[in-house]
Amino acid sequence: xxxxxxxSEAFDELQQIVSEIEEGQISVDELSEKVKRAAMLxxxxxxxxxxxxxxxNKILKDLEGESDDH
Amino acid sequence: MPEIAGxxxxxxxxxxxQSIQKTLSKRYTSAFWVKAEMNKLNFYPHSxxxxxDLVEKLDGKVIAQVKxxxxxxxxxRINNNFLHILKAPLSDGISMLFCARITFDAIxxxxxxxxxxxxxxxxxxxxxxxxxxxxxxxxxxxxxxxKLLKLPMLPQRMAIISVQTSKGYADxxxxxxxxxxxxxxxxxxxxxxxxxxxxxxxxxxQLERIRKIVNHFDVVAIIRGGGGDVGLSCFNxxxxxxxxxLFPIPVLTGIGHATNETVVEMIAHKNAIxxxxxxxxxxxxxxxxxxxxxxxxxxxxxxxKRILTEERLRVQNTAKYFRSVTENIVMRxxxxxxxxxxxxxxxxxxLLLNEKKACASSVYKIRSGTLTFCNTSRQDIKQFAxxxxxxxxxxxxxxxxxxxxxxxxxANMHPENVLKRGYSITLINGKAITHVREVKNSDTLETILAxxxxxxxxxxxxxxxxx
Numbered sequence: 390x391x392x393x394x395x396x397s398e399a400f401d402e403l404q405q406i407v408s409e410i411e412e413g414q415i416s417v418d419e420l421s422e423k424v425k426r427a428a429m430l431x432x433x434x435x436x437x438x439x440x441x442x443x444x445x446n447k448i449l450k451d452l453e454g455e456s457d458d459h
Numbered sequence: 460m461p462e463i464a465g466x467x468x469x470x471x472x473x474x475x476x477q478s479i480q481k482t483l484s485k486r487y488t489s490a491f492w493v494k495a496e497m498n499k500l501n502f503y504p505h506s507x508x509x510x511x512d513l514v515e516k517l518d519g520k521v522i523a524q525v526k527x528x529x530x531x532x533x534x535x536r537i538n539n540n541f542l543h544i545l546k547a548p549l550s551d552g553i554s555m556l557f558c559a560r561i562t563f564d565a566i567x568x569x570x571x572x573x574x575x576x577x578x579x580x581x582x583x584x585x586x587x588x589x590x591x592x593x594x595x596x597x598x599x600x601x602x603x604x605x606k607l608l609k610l611p612m613l614p615q616r617m618a619i620i621s622v623q624t625s626k627g628y629a630d631x632x633x634x635x636x637x638x639x640x641x642x643x644x645x646x647x648x649x650x651x652x653x654x655x656x657x658x659x660x661x662x663x664x665q666l667e668r669i670r671k672i673v674n675h676f677d678v679v680a681i682i683r684g685g686g687g688d689v690g691l692s693c694f695n696x697x698x699x700x701x702x703x704x705l706f707p708i709p710v711l712t713g714i715g716h717a718t719n720e721t722v723v724e725m726i727a728h729k730n731a732i733x734x735x736x737x738x739x740x741x742x743x744x745x746x747x748x749x750x751x752x753x754x755x756x757x758x759x760x761x762x763x764k765r766i767l768t769e770e771r772l773r774v775q776n777t778a779k780y781f782r783s784v785t786e787n788i789v790m791r792x793x794x795x796x797x798x799x800x801x802x803x804x805x806x807x808x809x810l811l812l813n814e815k816k817a818c819a820s821s822v823y824k825i826r827s828g829t830l831t832f833c834n835t836s837r838q839d840i841k842q843f844a845x846x847x848x849x850x851x852x853x854x855x856x857x858x859x860x861x862x863x864x865x866x867x868x869x870a871n872m873h874p875e876n877v878l879k880r881g882y883s884i885t886l887i888n889g890k891a892i893t894h895v896r897e898v899k900n901s902d903t904l905e906t907i908l909a910x911x912x913x914x915x916x917x918x919x920x921x922x923x924x925x926x
Contacts, residue, residue, distance in 0.1 A: 397612045400748060407755045410762045417770050420763065427759050434752040438745060441645040443616055448647060448675045452668060 394430070396437035403430040476565035483569075487561040490574060495525075496554050507531035509549075513571065527559065527571040537576045544578040545585065546716070547692050551656040556580035589695040592722045596697075601704040605728050608709045612748050614677045614741055617646040618669040620662060622653055627684015627715050627734035634738035642745040646680075653683040653714075654690030659699045666702050673707055681723070684715035684734045694721035703727060713737030878909035895920055 394402060406427045409415050415423050462469045470478075499512040509529040514521045529537070538549050559571035596602040621628040628648070635644045649665035652658045662681070669679055693699065694714065700722045703710050709728030713736060714721070724730040731737035870876065874884070885892045886905040892898060898917055906913040 396748075400612060400752065403752065403755050407758050407762075410759065410766075417766065420766060424759065424763055427755070431752060431756050434748070437613060437615075438749055438752075439641045439643050441615055441643055443645045443675055445645075445647060448672055451672050451675075 394433065396434055399430040399433040399437075403427055403434065406430070473565055476563070480563040480565070483561055483563050490558050490560045492556060492558055492577075493571065494554070494556050494580075495523075497549075497551065498524075499551050500549055502534070507534065509534050510570075511573065525571055526567075526569070527573050528562070529573045533574055537573075537578075540578045541576070541581070545582050545692075547585070547690050549576070550690070550692075553581050553692075554584035585692050585695065588692070589722055592695055592697040592700050593725070596700060596704055596722070596726065599701075601701070602726055604704045605706060605710055605726055608707075608728060610709050610728060610744070611677045612744070614709070614711075614744055615644055616675060616677045617644060618676045618679045619646050619648050619682055620651050620653075620665050620669075620679060621648060621682040623648060623650050625653075625682075625684055627682050627713065630684060631680075631682050631713065631734040631738045634735060635741060638742055638745075640742075640745070640749065642742065642749070644741070653681070654693060656693075658690070658693035659696045662693075662699055663702050666706060670707065676708060678708055678728070679706060679710045680737060681710065681712045681714065681727075682734045682737065684713070691716055691721055694723040696722075699723060700726060711737055711740070875909065878907070883908050895922055 391398060391402075406415075406423055410420075410423065461474065493513075495513040495515055497511045498514045501510040501512060503509070508531050511527045511529055513525045513527050515523040534549070541547060541549050556577040557571075557573045558575040558577075559573050562570050562572045564570070593602070619628070619631075621631075632646075635642075635646075649669060651665045652661040666679070669676065691714065703723055704726045711729045711731070712724050712727040713731040713734040714724060715733045720730065729737075729740060731740050878884075884907040886907065887898060887902055889905075892904070898904070898920060900917050900920065902917045904915050904917060906915065
């Protein structure tokens with residue numbers, strides 16, 4: 390299982406888990422594990438919606454660095 | 460009048476200029492329509508006049524070039540016409556059909572004085588340029604290229620090409636920045652002109668800069684607004700359109716106008732009519748992600764609750780069933796045990812009774828056996844006592860006779876009797892002498908006889924030879 394999925398992987402896997410649960414493919418034994426995983430995926434998705442990791446200063450520095458080379 | 464100097468007729472410069480002016484005005488009496496490209500408008504804001512630079516090109520090469528004048532009043536009228544019909548002001552690089560008179564000024568020389576420009580012709584030219592751009596892009600097979608790029612699920616990181624102070628940019632930022640759902644966008648502004656002659660190069664310059672750090676972005680957004688429908692022809696430019704078609708990440712446009720779509724908008728990954736609509740489009744993308752996540756969460760909670768409830772019910776039912784089955788078994792076992800107890804009791808009673816009978820019979824037998832044994836033993840004892848008595852009497856008799864004999868022997872052996880028979884006992888110092896060694900000469904001896912005692916002195920001693 391991918392421990393640090395991207396948000397789109399997290400989104401797809403979350404949909405997969407929901408449909409598995411809806412279709413009754415998940416036993417009670419697996420349920421806790423799946424719910425834990427789903428909670429993690431939900432938190433990845435939600436945090437992606439409300440945050441970005443980009444740093445303006447770093448990008449601008451990169452841009453200047455690139456420009457200097459030319 | 461010309462001076463005469465020798466054989467030479469000399470004119471002043473003014474006379475030449477006046478002559479040219481006279482000739483030209485005689486030859487060109489009316490205005491006429493000319494087709495040309497306006498290379499430069501050369502508008503002088505201070506005076507309000509324009510001095511357009513007119514050229515005709517063949518295969519990109521200038522084959523004719525004439526200066527022209529466009530006076531302030533004509534310029535304002537014509538420009539308003541253009542703005543009304545072309546949705547663009549008079550600007551550099553447009554093809555036009557204009558009405559002009561040839562003028563000649565002694566100082567400024569030959570020029571075409573433009574009195575009117577046909578906006579419909581220019582419109583057609585612009586349309587032609589637009590169609591040319593479209594067909595070139597189609598021939599190169601890149602018309603759909605940017606549209607075919609995959610837009611990330613969350614177009615979150617944006618390189619924005621806009622004008623810092625424009626209303627469109629402000630509106631856009633206000634909507635994405637202040638969205639009530641807390642969606643977070645990351646954006647950097649790459650400032651550029653977005654209308655007029657220099658817009659093409661300005662936008663291309665910023666696209667090149669973005670391309671260098673394209674990994675930091677999901678999309679490029681070209682945002683223009685508040686500028687009305689004027690000056691959009693740059694967005695039909697082939698070079699700019701090509702750059703956008705070939706751009707490695709999706710380019711989104713929110714240019715904000717009401718006229719026909721420009722080429723850039725046609726080939727952009729997504730064209731929103733206004734910056735506001737573009738912002739809504741992006742928010743919608745976030746909704747398309749967020750809502751299913753929210754739904755998934757709700758479904759999960761609901762479904763898990765249901766599964767757990769069903770499972771609990773199942774366990775309860777099983778427990779109930781188990782309980783009833785167990786109770787049944789216990790009950791049955793209880794009955795069985797009671798039955799067994801009863802049986803045991805009966806059996807025990809039966810056995811006890813039997814044993815009691817057997818015991819009674821044994822007691823009887825023991826008693827009668829004992830009685831018989833006692834009787835027999837009594838007889839035996841009697842018999843034994845009798846024979847014991849008889850034996851004792853005989854033994855006693857025998858012992859008595861032996862005793863008599865012994866008594867007699869003992870009596871014979873009594874020293875008195877022995878002495879009487881002539882024996883004596885000799886003592887020395889009160890002790891009986893048993894050997895001559897005990898005696899030496901001159902010892903006084905005491906000799907005991909039956910009826911008295913002798914005292915004597917030893918005269919000699921004779922040892923008896925050993926036998």
